[in-house]
Amino acid sequence: MKLGCQTYTWEMLGEAYREGPDHLLESIAAAGYAGIEITDRMIGHYAGRPDAFASALARHGLALVAYAVGSDSGFTEPAMLAADLAAADKAIAFAAAFPGALVSFGSATIMSAGAAEDKFAAAAAFYNAAGRRGVAAGVDVALHPSSHHNTLLASREDYDRIFAMTDPALIGWVPDTGHILRGHQDMLDTLRSHQHRIRYVHLKDVDSAGTWAMLGDGMCDIGAVIDLAAAAPRFNGWVVVEEESDQAAADPQSAVRLNRDVMRRYGL
Secondary structure, three states, rough: OEEEEEOOOHHOOOHHHHOOOHHHHHHHHHHHOEEEHHHHOHHHHHHOHHHHHHHHHHOOOEEEEEEEEOOOOOOOOOHHHHHHOOOOOOOHHOOOOOOOOOEEEOOOEEEOOHHHHHHHHHHHHHHHHHHEEEEHHOOEEOOOOOOOOOOOOHHHHHHHHHHHHHHOOEEEEEEEEEEHOOOOOHHHHHHHOOOEEEOOEEEEEOOOOOEOOOOOOOOHHHHHHHHHHHHHHOOEEEEEEEEOHHHHHHHHHHHHHHHHHHHHHHHH
């Protein structure tokens, strides 16, 4: 297995974060990670420049695990489907320059009034269509449910529903332990039930109240998650740490270094 770091730890700072992607690469490499998952909001001046980004990754000894992409539509607005798929095409073309890298599409999110069944139908239509584009380009595509505000995909029922509506041959899953726990799910049962869809894993922790905690300080059974992921038939070997705690907001670099130390206890 290999250990990566997600850039949302810095992205969540909003305008308080004034550095750019080169600072992210430097910080993540210095903390001892082997890979990076970077978001479309943090790619900065490397957007549309995969060759330049590949060179920057090589300088820091990092691999691109995944390119994470969201949309102002929340992937639930049919009128935005064409625009979302155009953005998906660009993301897939970018990731195609990095052997083994995935495109991870963010959680379907409710952005306007309307029936839940219509929102699920719109999200499934997007995910399946994006997955077909990924297959055509030789890039694996996955979805990443979250527990953030207005998410459509929080509860176990939501997970089961979106997976029933999407083709496992086209669209995989990036389970996020923190979001699963915040959705009041039985995390290990959810992972087992949809194990065949796992492509890679996001590790995050929360306390019993659902508040973000530093990795190892909350409810997440890290060892059990690693074992379940390792047995997944399409797991690619990457475990990606993502930190959203108050400690990370105060000092992202220190937080990701501490998380790296935690993961050494698990042989990573």
